Amino acid sequence: xxxxxxxxxxxxxxLVEAIGQGGMGRVWRGLDxxxxxxxxxxxxxxxxxxxxxxDRATLLxxxxxxxxxxxxxxxxxxxxxxxxxxxxxxxxIVMEFIRGQSLAAAIREQGRLPVRRVAEIGAAMLGAxxxxxxxxxxxxxxxxxxxxxxxxxxxxxxxxxxxxADATTKLSQSGTVIGTPHYxxxxxxxxxxxxxxxxxxxxxxxxxxxxxxxxxxxADGLHALAVAVFTRPxxxxxxxxxxxxxxxxxLTKDPAQRIGAAEAAExxxxxxxxxxxxxxxxxxxxxxxxxxxxxxxxxxEHAPTPTxxxxxxxxxxxxxxxxxxxxxxxxxxxRPPVPERPTTPPxxxxxxxxxxxxxxxxxxxxxxxxxxxxxxxxxxxAVLGMAMVTLTAGTVLTWKLTRDDPPGGxxxxxxxxxxxxxxxxxxxxxxxxxxxxxxxxxGVRNSADLAxxxxxxxGHVPGVNFEIKALDDEATPAKGGPNATQFxxxxxxxxxxxxxxxxxxxxxxxxxxxxxxxxxxxxxTDPVLTLGPHWAKGSKSRPYKTYFRTVATDxxxxxxxxxxxxxxxxxxxxxxIGDGSAYGTGLASGFGTAFAKLGGTVVGTDQVDPAQEDFSxxxxxxxxxxxxxxxxxxxxxAAGPLSAQLxxxxxxxxxxxxxxxxxxxxxxxxxKAEGSLATGLGVPAEELAKGRDFLDRxxxxxxxxxxxxxxxxxxDATWAVIEAVKSLVExxxxxxxxxxxxxxxxxxxxxxxxxxxxxxxxDEYGDTVNRQLTVYTVKGGxxxxxxxxxxxx
Numbered sequence: 001x002x003x004x005x006x007x008x009x010x011x012x013x014x015l016v017e018a019i020g021q022g023g024m025g026r027v028w029r030g031l032d033x034x035x036x037x038x039x040x041x042x043x044x045x046x047x048x049x050x051x052x053x054x055d056r057a058t059l060l061x062x063x064x065x066x067x068x069x070x071x072x073x074x075x076x077x078x079x080x081x082x083x084x085x086x087x088x089x090x091x092x093i094v095m096e097f098i099r100g101q102s103l104a105a106a107i108r109e110q111g112r113l114p115v116r117r118v119a120e121i122g123a124a125m126l127g128a129x130x131x132x133x134x135x136x137x138x139x140x141x142x143x144x145x146x147x148x149x150x151x152x153x154x155x156x157x158x159x160x161x162x163x164x165a166d167a168t169t170k171l172s173q174s175g176t177v178i179g180t181p182h183y184x185x186x187x188x189x190x191x192x193x194x195x196x197x198x199x200x201x202x203x204x205x206x207x208x209x210x211x212x213x214x215x216x217x218x219a220d221g222l223h224a225l226a227v228a229v230f231t232r233p234x235x236x237x238x239x240x241x242x243x244x245x246x247x248x249x250x251l252t253k254d255p256a257q258r259i260g261a262a263e264a265a266e267x268x269x270x271x272x273x274x275x276x277x278x279x280x281x282x283x284x285x286x287x288x289x290x291x292x293x294x295x296x297x298x299x300x301e302h303a304p305t306p307t308x309x310x311x312x313x314x315x316x317x318x319x320x321x322x323x324x325x326x327x328x329x330x331x332x333x334x335r336p337p338v339p340e341r342p343t344t345p346p347x348x349x350x351x352x353x354x355x356x357x358x359x360x361x362x363x364x365x366x367x368x369x370x371x372x373x374x375x376x377x378x379x380x381x382a383v384l385g386m387a388m389v390t391l392t393a394g395t396v397l398t399w400k401l402t403r404d405d406p407p408g409g410x411x412x413x414x415x416x417x418x419x420x421x422x423x424x425x426x427x428x429x430x431x432x433x434x435x436x437x438x439x440x441x442x443g444v445r446n447s448a449d450l451a452x453x454x455x456x457x458x459g460h461v462p463g464v465n466f467e468i469k470a471l472d473d474e475a476t477p478a479k480g481g482p483n484a485t486q487f488x489x490x491x492x493x494x495x496x497x498x499x500x501x502x503x504x505x506x507x508x509x510x511x512x513x514x515x516x517x518x519x520x521x522x523x524x525t526d527p528v529l530t531l532g533p534h535w536a537k538g539s540k541s542r543p544y545k546t547y548f549r550t551v552a553t554d555x556x557x558x559x560x561x562x563x564x565x566x567x568x569x570x571x572x573x574x575x576x577i578g579d580g581s582a583y584g585t586g587l588a589s590g591f592g593t594a595f596a597k598l599g600g601t602v603v604g605t606d607q608v609d610p611a612q613e614d615f616s617x618x619x620x621x622x623x624x625x626x627x628x629x630x631x632x633x634x635x636x637x638a639a640g641p642l643s644a645q646l647x648x649x650x651x652x653x654x655x656x657x658x659x660x661x662x663x664x665x666x667x668x669x670x671x672k673a674e675g676s677l678a679t680g681l682g683v684p685a686e687e688l689a690k691g692r693d694f695l696d697r698x699x700x701x702x703x704x705x706x707x708x709x710x711x712x713x714x715x716d717a718t719w720a721v722i723e724a725v726k727s728l729v730e731x732x733x734x735x736x737x738x739x740x741x742x743x744x745x746x747x748x749x750x751x752x753x754x755x756x757x758x759x760x761x762x763d764e765y766g767d768t769v770n771r772q773l774t775v776y777t778v779k780g781g782x783x784x785x786x787x788x789x790x791x792x793x
Contacts, residue, residue: 010085039097077128079157104144112213116275124154133196142202143183182215197255204250242274256477420465426487428498430475443708451718461726480507488515495721502526513544518744521549522713530765546745552771556791557658558590560773566598575604575627579634588633610638619649632657636666647672673778683788694756716755724748
């Protein structure tokens with residue numbers, strides 16, 4: 001803005017003086033003429049040079065929506081946003097004007113800060129972040145420049161502005177990172193959907209800088225810095241004292257293993273208790289501080305006149321204490337939190353059981369585990385658990401099986417008079433807490449138990465009696481490592497069935513692989529587990545030689561949907577929309593490529609932000625494109641409103657998505673869902689050739705819970721372990737070899753048998769060769785089966 005001081009912004013805000021400028025904005029001190037000249041900070045958002053009109057309009061719409069959502073935040077640690085307006089085609093934020101100093105300026109002037117002061121700042125920041133995350137707002141750019149220090153407050157500013165940077169990067173496709181990579185976690189640098197875990201990493205990096213005097217990662221150039229963040233541990237803190245455990249836990253590279261707000265609050269409280277008060281401290285950073293207080297930072301956008309919020313915090317009041325609530329699990333009354341996989345929708349025809357795909361990869365914040373309970377696993381036990389895995393994997397495993405006298409006078413089901421060897425098959429799944437994931441997990445456990453009982457009763461492997469050992473992972477990735485350790489430490493365990501979700505699988509696959517313990521999942525769908533991190537770029541590499549699965553993956557859904565829409569539904573012109581997540585982008589990309597190969601035309605593409613609520617602007621574009629269907633790559637929380645708003649705007653073409661929308665939550669708020677389509681992985685048991693027999697035997701066994709969608713696939717996964725043991729016994733003269741665990745992976749790789757779900761065999765990556773999917777439609781307010789069939793490569 002180059003306006004004269006007399007010109008008003010939005011008819012009320014008079015600019016007085018420019019007080020700062022950064023890469024994404026310019027800040028002015030202004031006066032609100034409608035409120036008796038109250039001082040305000042006016043921040044103009046600067047668009048990148050060369051941005052097209054269409055991209056500018058999209059950015060303006062997205063940014064304004066999120067900034068207005070931030071207006072609802074009310075917390076002493078969050079700067080008050082008074083207004084969001086548009087001026088000359090650019091968004092302008094009007095905020096409270098706080099006279100103070102940024103944390104970055106304090107570090108520049110004073111060097112590293114005392115441990116206790118940094119802990120106090122951290123507690124205030126964590127409280128503010130918890131408040132924002134509870135409102136489903138992620139900051140995305142926590143750094144010392146965005147932390148403001150006054151006499152009585154620690155205040156976070158610039159909520160929503162980093163979202164503009166994210167969107168600009170995606171729209172421009174320039175590959176330029178807009179933001180501050182020194183404080184960005186690996187997943188944010190990789191471009192994955194922001195989650196509360198991003199802000200917690202940035203909190204750790206900011207506090208590290210404050211207490212150590214420099215960031216945790218430093219390198220020459222952006223590329224070198226990114227490599228360091230991705231591949232190297234952070235520099236061990238030398239001055240953090242009791243804050244060191246917190247910094248190490250927050251700077252954990254895997255967001256699934258990173259601590260949450262509740263554990264961070266506990267570690268901060270411990271650090272505060274362990275640190276001397278500032279009145280009597282001898283912290284060496286205190287000795288370096290100048291006697292006089294530093295002058296206010298001239299580039300900080302803040303106010304001399306106390307606002308109502310400031311008067312609520314007297315000068316003698318302690319800094320806010322963070323609430324002990326995991327921010328990722330605080331529900332929004334209007335938009336329910338999205339689980340790692342959808343909850344089970346009712347299917348009217350032909351079954352009351354549903355096929356739902358599990359294991360979404362970048363929904364870990366939305367997508368960081370489906371349990372809404374606070375993690376009970378402490379950071380200490382998680383670290384110790386992983387250490388146990390490493391130690392176990394590094395030793396030579398000695399096979400010692402106990403021989404048990406079988407019931408009934410020492411004879412097996414096959415009539416042998418010899419004593420039997422007990423082999424244990426581990427089962428990992430969510431088994432407690434209620435909800436759909438726990439119900440499916442119990443169905444997986446019961447189905448594995450049925451396979452074991454069937455083998456024992458028929459003497460399928462002479463001389464071997466099978467048992468299951470079921471562990472509850474609560475659908476929480478942090479439980480995966482400790483559960484893997486328990487399986488590894490039990491020498492009788494020769495294979496593991498599960499887990500249910502891909503998030504947990506990622507924490508188990510590596511330690512199980514290091515211990516040569518075979519793992520067969522009936523429900524994980526993330527391609528990375530078998531094809532490696534670069535599969536989407538055409539570079540496949542199997543990361544875990546011991547990992548297998550009996551269900552299709554997300555790679556198959558887009559092409560399967562394209563085949564149905566083109567061949568069965570007769571659609572020729574498609575409008576493709578993605579939600580920006582790795583899952584959604586993969587689905588939309590795979591669909592578009594396959595649809596074009598079939599002779600169809602993608603007449604338009606777009607990307608939406610699930611955080612927004614208004615998708616009606618897409619209706620004119622879709623109508624003008626002549627599309628006869630819409631394909632959506634993403635999750636039900638955005639697909640539901642999008643479907644309803646398109647129908648309300650007169651766009652009557654069907655909307656189709658992957659298993660991310662195959663959920664009751666898609667139907668509940670969507671009165672216009674009739675005729676919508678979705679793909680699900682697998683086939684309902686009733687439609688399988690041997691499915692009815694499986695369900696009859698399951699019922700006869702007396703299990704009180706339903707087998708669920710993945711029961712048949714869990715049965716076949718368990719039977720794969722049983723068949724592998726059988727092949728080892730037969731190849732070793734009727735006895736189990738001493739190194740059976742090490743040979744199990746090769747044995748599973750060579751299997752081929754007819755199971756409940758069809759032919760059970762695995763390709764060179766560990767994926768099933770029998771990849772089946774199902775198309776569902778909404779009919780009469782319920783998901784109904786349309787057609788099942790094989791995946792098409």
